Each structure stands twice: as C-alpha cells, then as structure tokens.
Amino acid sequence: MSSLIEIKNLRAGIEGREILKGISLSVQPGEVHAIMGPNGSGKSTLASVLAGKSEYEVLGGSVEFLGQDLLEMNAEDRARAGLFLAFQYPVEIPGVSTANFLKTAVTQIRKFRNQPALGPAEFLALMREKMKLVEMDQSFLSRSLNEGFSGGEKKRNEIFQMAMLEPKLSVMDETDSGLDIDALKIVADGVNTLRNSDNAFVVITHYQRLLNHIVPDVVHVLWDGRIVKSGGKELALELEEKGYDWIKAESAVEA
Amino acid sequence: MNKVDLQNEIASLYEQRNMLVRARSEAEAKNSGANGNNANEVRKNGVSNSTVSLSERAFAEFSKIGVPDQRFEEWKYAAPKLFKAASAQGALSAELVIKNAMVLTVEDGEFIIEESSNPNMLSGVTVHLISDDNFETDPSVAIAFESILEKKNLPFASLQTAIEEYTIAIHVTGEIEVPIHIRYITNSLGALLISTPTVLLFAAPNSKVTLVEEHVSHQPGNTIVTSLTSVVAQSGSQVNYIKVDHGTGQKSIAHTTADVFSNATFNAYTACLQGGFVRNDLHVRLLEPSADVHMYGVSVLDAEDLADNHTVVDHVAPHCTSRELYKGLYGGKSVGVFNGKIYVRPDAQKTLAYQANHTLLLSDSAQINTKPQLEIWADDVKCSHGATTGQLDEDALFYLRSRGIGMQAAKQLLTNAFVGEVVDRLPVTEVREFVQQHINNTLHVTEIEA
Ligand SMILES: Nc1ncnc2c1ncn2[C@@H]1O[C@H](COP(=O)(O)OP(=O)(O)O)[C@@H](O)[C@H]1O
Ligand SMILES: [Mg+2]
Numbered sequence: 093m094s095s096l097i098e099i100k101n102l103r104a105g106i107e108g109r110e111i112l113k114g115i116s117l118s119v120q121p122g123e124v125h126a127i128m129g130p131n132g133s134g135k136s137t138l139a140s141v142l143a144g145k146s147e148y149e150v151l152g153g154s155v156e157f158l159g160q161d162l163l164e165m166n167a168e169d170r171a172r173a174g175l176f177l178a179f180q181y182p183v184e185i186p187g188v189s190t191a192n193f194l195k196t197a198v199t200q201i202r203k204f205r206n207q208p209a210l211g212p213a214e215f216l217a218l219m220r221e222k223m224k225l226v227e228m229d230q231s232f233l234s235r236s237l238n239e240g241f242s243g244g245e246k247k248r249n250e251i252f253q254m255a256m257l258e259p260k261l262s263v264m265d266e267t268d269s270g271l272d273i274d275a276l277k278i279v280a281d282g283v284n285t286l287r288n289s290d291n292a293f294v295v296i297t298h299y300q301r302l303l304n305h306i307v308p309d310v311v312h313v314l315w316d317g318r319i320v321k322s323g324g325k326e327l328a329l330e331l332e333e334k335g336y337d338w339i340k341a342e343s344a345v346e347a
Numbered sequence: 348m349n350k351v352d353l354q355n356e357i358a359s360l361y362e363q364r365n366m367l368v369r370a371r372s373e374a375e376a377k378n379s380g381a382n383g384n385n386a387n388e389v390r391k392n393g394v395s396n397s398t399v400s401l402s403e404r405a406f407a408e409f410s411k412i413g414v415p416d417q418r419f420e421e422w423k424y425a426a427p428k429l430f431k432a433a434s435a436q437g438a439l440s441a442e443l444v445i446k447n448a449m450v451l452t453v454e455d456g457e458f459i460i461e462e463s464s465n466p467n468m469l470s471g472v473t474v475h476l477i478s479d480d481n482f483e484t485d486p487s488v489a490i491a492f493e494s495i496l497e498k499k500n501l502p503f504a505s506l507q508t509a510i511e512e513y514t515i516a517i518h519v520t521g522e523i524e525v526p527i528h529i530r531y532i533t534n535s536l537g538a539l540l541i542s543t544p545t546v547l548l549f550a551a552p553n554s555k556v557t558l559v560e561e562h563v564s565h566q567p568g569n570t571i572v573t574s575l576t577s578v579v580a581q582s583g584s585q586v587n588y589i590k591v592d593h594g595t596g597q598k599s600i601a602h603t604t605a606d607v608f609s610n611a612t613f614n615a616y617t618a619c620l621q622g623g624f625v626r627n628d629l630h631v632r633l634l635e636p637s638a639d640v641h642m643y644g645v646s647v648l649d650a651e652d653l654a655d656n657h658t659v660v661d662h663v664a665p666h667c668t669s670r671e672l673y674k675g676l677y678g679g680k681s682v683g684v685f686n687g688k689i690y691v692r693p694d695a696q697k698t699l700a701y702q703a704n705h706t707l708l709l710s711d712s713a714q715i716n717t718k719p720q721l722e723i724w725a726d727d728v729k730c731s732h733g734a735t736t737g738q739l740d741e742d743a744l745f746y747l748r749s750r751g752i753g754m755q756a757a758k759q760l761l762t763n764a765f766v767g768e769v770v771d772r773l774p775v776t777e778v779r780e781f782v783q784q785h786i787n788n789t790l791h792v793t794e795i796e797a
Contacts, residue, residue, distance in 0.1 A: 143745075143749050144748075144749070145745055146745075147741075166748070166754075167745060167748040167749050168748045168749075168751050168752060168753050168754065168757075170749075171748070171749055171750055171751035172751045176749075177749055179746065179749075182746070183740075183742045183743050183745075183746040185743050185746065185747075185760075185761070185764065186764060187763070187764025187765065187767045187768065188760050188761070188763075188764045192760070193747070193750070193752075193760065194750075196747075196752050196756055196760060197747075197750040197751050197752050200751050200752055200753060200756065201751040204751070236764075253750060257750065257751065
C-alpha cells in the first residue's frame with residue numbers, strides 16, 4: 093500500500109529561526125494519527141507548512157502527497173488535490189458569506205477534479221446534509237464567514253467545510269480546544285462519519301479526551317520541532333497521566 | 348491644455364454668454380416696449396437691471412480664486428492633475444440602462460430633447476427647462492441660486508452659475524418609484540470646458556424620489572465638464588441621490604448641495620468608476636430637527652485616475668443624524684482624496700454624526716489622502732470619525748486558498764466584501780449591478796499585489 097503522505101526529515105522555520113528540525117511521518121489511507129506535544133513545540137507550524145502558508149520557509153526535507161511533491165504546490169492546489177487543514181484559529185472574514193465562500197471553493201475544487209459542476213439546488217441540498225453532521229444551524233450559511241461565531245461554532249464550521257470538500261488527508265489543529273463536552277462529541281462523531289478506508293486524519297491535540305472519541309492508530313509526541321516518541325493509543329493515556337516531563341527527560345538522555 | 352488657455356477659454360465663454368443674454372433682452376425689449384425693462388430682482392442676467400446680476404456676482408466669486416492651483420488647500424491634490432492628459436485608453440464604457448426610468452440626456456452641455464423621456468411621463472413630477480433670464484417664472488429657482496452663491500471656495504460651481512444659460516428644474520410632489528436618470532454625456536474632443544445645465548431638484552413635503560446622475564465619456568479627451576446640482580428635501584420627503592462617473596476622457600467637476608428639512612431623509616451614493624478625473628463636492632445642510640442623512644461613496648480607480656471627494660455635512664438644527672461611509676479601491680498609480688468636514692452649529696444639540704473612510708490599496712504606487720475635519724460648537728453631541736488604509740488581509744487570503752479557492756478568486760471575494768458594504772446599499776438594482784460589474788472587470792484585469 094502506498095502512503096497518502098510521506099514526510100521525510102522536514103525542516104522549516106521563519107525569519108531565520110528553525111522551528112521544525114527534521115520531521116518524518118508517513119500516513120496510510122484509513123489511518124488516524126495523533127500529534128501531541130507541549131505549547132510551542134511546532135505542531136501548528138507543521139500544519140501550516142503542509143497547507144502551504146508561504147510565510148514559513150522550508151529549509152530541507154521532502155513531502156510527498158499522493159505521489160506528488162507537495163512542497164512544489166501552492167496552497168489552493170494542495171487543497172484541490174485533497175489536503176485539508178482545520179485551523180486552530182479560523183479566520184473571520186466579514187462580508188463573505190459562508191455559503192458564497194463554500195460555493196466558490198466547491199466549484200473550483202470540482203473543476204480541478206474533473207467533476208461536473210453542481211446546480212444551485214444540488215449545492216444547497218449538499219450543504220444542508222453536511223451541516224447536519226455537525227448540528228450546525230442553516231442560519232450560519234448567510235452569515236459572514238466566522239464573523240461573530242463563538243469558539244465552538246468556528247470549530248464546527250471547520251468540520252462542516254471538511255465534510256463539504258471531501259479531502260483525502262485532514263489535518264485538525266486543536267479542533268477540540270474551546271469545545272465543551274457535548275460539542276466535542278458532536279465534532280468527533282462528525283469526523284468518525286467521514287472516516288473511510290481511502291482517507292486519513294492527523295489530529296493535533298493537547299488532550300487525550302478527543303482521542304477517546306476519535307481513536308488514533310498512532311500517537312506521536314512533537315517536542316522542540318522533532319517527533320521524539322511514537323506509539324499506540326496508550327501513549328496518549330500515558331501522557332495524560334504523567335505529563336510531558338518524562339519524555340523531556342528521555343529525549344534529553346537520547347540527545 | 349494649460350492654465351492660461353483655460354482662463355482665456357473661460358473669459359470668452361463668459362463674454363459669449365453675456366452677448367447672448369444682451370441680444371435676447373434687446374429683442375425682448377423691442378417686443379414689449381418700455382415695460383420689458385423693469386428691473387426684476389430675481390432675474391439672472393441683469394443686463395438691464397439696476398442691481399448686480401446673479402451671473403456677475405457668480406463670476407466675481409469665481410474670480411476670487413480663478414482656476415485653482417495646488418496652493419489652494421481645497422484643491423491641493425486635484426489641481427496638479429487638472430492639466431495632465433487623461434489616460435490614452437478611452438475604453439468604451441458599458442451603458443447604464445435603468446428600466447422604466449425617466450431619462451434626461453445632456454450631451455456636451457446641451458439638453459437633448461430627442462434622447463429624453465417625455466417630461467410629463469410621471470404624475471407627481473414636473474420638469475422645466477428654464478433659461479436664466481426667466482427665473483421669475485419659478486421663485487424657488489432664484490432662492491436655490493442665492494443659496495448656492497452663499498457658498499465660498501467652490502470656484503467651478505461659481506463659474507457654472509456665471510456662464511450657464513439654462514437650468515433644469517424638477518419638482519416632485521408625489522411618491523415616485525421609478526428613478527429619474529440624468530445622463531451627462533461628453534463626446535466633444537476639442538472643448539476645453541463644458542458647463543452642463545444646473546439641475547435643481549425640489550422634493551415637496553412627504554414626497555419621494557430617486558435621482559441618478561450619470562457622467563460618462565465615451566471618447567478619449569481632456570475636456571473639463573462642470574456640473575451643479577441642488578436638492579431641496581422638504582419636510583418628510585425622502586430623496587435618494589446617486590452619482591456615477593464612468594468612462595474616461597473627461598474631467599468631471601461636480602458640486603452637489605442638499606438642504607434637508609424636518610423628518611426628511613437624504614441618501615447620497617457616489618460611485619467613481621475610473622472616471623480619469625473626478626472631483627465631487629457634496630455639501631449637505633441639516634436645517635430642521637430630525638433630518639436624516641446618509642452618504643455612501645465607492646471609488647474604484649486604476650492607472651492615473653483621480654477621485655477627489657470633498658464632503659461637508661453641516662448640522663444646523665438639533666436632533667439630526669448623519670452617517671458617512673466612503674470606501675476606496677485604488678490600483679495602478681491612482682490617487683484618492685477624501686476630505687470630510689462636519690460642522691455642528693451651536694443650536695444643533697443631540698446631533699449624531701459619523702464619518703468613516705476606508706481604503707484598500709491594490710498597488711504600491713496608489714495613494715490615498717484622507718482628512719477628516721470636525722468643527723463642533725454644540726456640547727451634547729455624538730460625533731466620530733475613522734479612517735483606515737490597508738492591503739488585503741494575508742491571513743484571510745490564506746484561509747480562502749487553503750479551501751481550494753485560487754488566488755485571483757480569493758482576492759475578488761475579499762475585495763468585493765470590502766466594497767460590498769457600500770455597493771449592496773445602492774437602492775437602484777441596475778446601478779448596483781452596473782457598479783458591481785465594473786468592479787468585477789477591474790479586479791479581473793488588475794494584478795492585485797497581496
Ligand atoms: N509566524 C510566526 N512568527 C514567529 N514565530 C513563530 C511563528 N509561528 C510559530 N512561531 C514560533 O514557533 C514555535 C512553534 O509554534 P507553534 O507551531 O505555534 O507551536 P504549537 O502549535 O505546537 O503550540 C513557537 O516558538 C512560536 O513562537
Ligand atoms: Mg498550535
């Protein structure tokens with residue numbers, strides 16, 4: 093089986109400062125990987141570099157996504173090819189309605205994927221169906237994108253978009269932060285519904301509680317720009333119990 | 348063209364006008380004998396009057412400043428562009444067609460009756476063409492001109508008052524749903540200066556009307572076109588005033604005044620769509636309690652365009668509200684100017700006055716000069732003003748692109764969202780679509796620097 097994404101020794105930084113110091117990660121279709129790690133370890137940077145945010149400079153390594161050189165592609169082409177980033181901090185865009193935004197995105201993506209364009213009625217029906225998945229109210233469609241949304245509403249909107257765009261690989265950056273228990277369950281159920289043998293998820297989180305609902309195949313610990321430990325889902329429980337200090341000690345010994 | 352040429356042209360236009368009026372009045376005197384010579388206060392020509400005529404007073408007022416140069420503060424940014432050749436591309440501008448509208452066409456300063464609607468097509472509206480030695484037939488006209496003449500520092504408005512030969516007076520007494528669409532078309536390639544007929548709009552108490560003034564030039568050229576519009580919104584009336592400039596090849600200099608009385612609403616919408624050179628002076632007075640004024644502006648510029656919006660909101664009476672929102676999209680080497688004056692007179696307690704001017708610079712060479720000027724003599728008022736200038740938000744652009752939306756489409760979404768706050772408010776569907784289409788075209792051809 094060929095990897096969905098193959099990250100090899102990826103190094104990246106900003107303004108001359110190295111943040112990712114050689115990351116290797118390989119995700120197969122059907123898998124869920126969790127990335128945990130203390131604040132500032134580089135989790136969001138990894139997500140941004142994968143999504144193609146140009147302010148980060150790639151310093152070395154390679155990323156192959158569905159057989160293509162991901163680092164050569166611009167942000168929109170990565171999304172069209174099937175990469176999705178659920179933002180830690182979704183951006184508020186006044187004056188652009190959620191519906192209009194999604195219409196533009198879906199139209200461009202379908203064109204890129206050689207799928208026929210959707211008519212207005214079909215598109216509306218599709219939006220309605222996918223909103224149900226995260227129990228979002230239809231009134232959000234006519235509102236400006238994320239503007240005035242609560243933290244939880246923004247996160248649900250991210251998963252709603254994920255459902256609309258049908259990505260192959262979804263990177264979820266702390267989607268659980270700012271969610272209460274009920275909302276967490278809704279979001280997790282939504283993600284589980286979207287899981288299939290063709291797609292994969294990289295779930296970035298601080299807490300093991302999300303992983304009770306979205307059960308990972310592999311857990312990685314990111315520390316100071318490196319993956320310092322990988323293991324099964326028990327690793328998340330261990331981290332929850334003991335914190336990160338023992339890992340710090342371990343990696344200090346290794347280094 | 349240079350300043351001396353223009354000054355000579357103006358002197359000769361004024362002389363021509365006086366000759367014409369003199370000839371007319373001599374003919375009239377012949378016809379009516381000695382009676383035709385009665386001095387009449389409201390007469391404009393004054394050739395046979397004992398009092399100094401309105402035209403002469405206006406010309407004297409004009410002469411105080413003359414053709415402005417950049418030492419004249421109010422024309423600091425516009426004056427240097429006044430004699431610069433307009434951009435060579437006289438791109439054919441689309442036509443603005445408003446369904447069912449009452450159309451009045453003015454071409455190169457002349458009213459074209461064949462290309463205008465029947466002036467009696469709407470009940471509740473009368474349209475009169477009044478030559479300026481016939482003001483006595485409509486006393487409100489004389490009053491309107493007196494009020495225009497009171498305003499200082501508007502050289503081109505004074506000039507137009509001095510040299511124009513007739514006035515279009517529109518009286519509205521009913522609630523009119525279809526817009527009145529005045530088209531000012533410039534075709535003349537050679538003329539240095541064209542002065543259009545002054546438009547006076549009188550909205551009677553509780554009447555309702557929408558006036559659309561479209562200034563368009565289809566030819567490349569450099570003609571200076573002046574226009575002057577005066578609105579009186581009587582108590583309880585509602586007046587929508589829309590001014591659209593598009594096309595290239597003319598230098599459009601317009602002065603619009605509005606006097607707003609109790610419980611009346613005056614909504615102004617000003618769209619500068621690559622007019623090459625557009626100077627708008629929009630002066631609004633809130634003269635009686637509970638007058639309500641909205642002023643929206645959108646300027647979409649490219650190349651060497653200039654759009655200079657000078658606004659004055661004069662709160663004379665208490666309990667009035669004014670809200671002003673101007674947005675600019677400036678690409679190329681264009682220059683935007685916004686100067687917003689708000690006066691709150693001593694009696695104008697409980698005034699609410701807001702002003703905002705927001706700009707997106709689409710290129711590094713574009714510039715905006717913005718200057719709010721608030722003078723407040725009353726103490727119990729709420730006034731605010733704000734101005735921002737920026738580029739498209741990087742984070743927003745990345746967010747959109749990360750959803751598969753291409754760079755160009757992402758920029759269009761954000762830019763349309765920015766101007767949408769004004770464009771979406773345009774109360775005439777055809778105008779709104781016209782402006783939107785123009786913006787789409789501009790964004791399509793402009794390489795926006797993110
Ligand atoms: N845009 C940026 N500019 C400067 N420093 C950054 C930027 N993004 C991330 N960093 C720095 O890189 C490190 C990792 O940040 P981040 O990837 O956000 O960590 P995490 O998501 O794991 O909390 C931090 O020290 C942070 O300050
Ligand atoms: Mg983070």
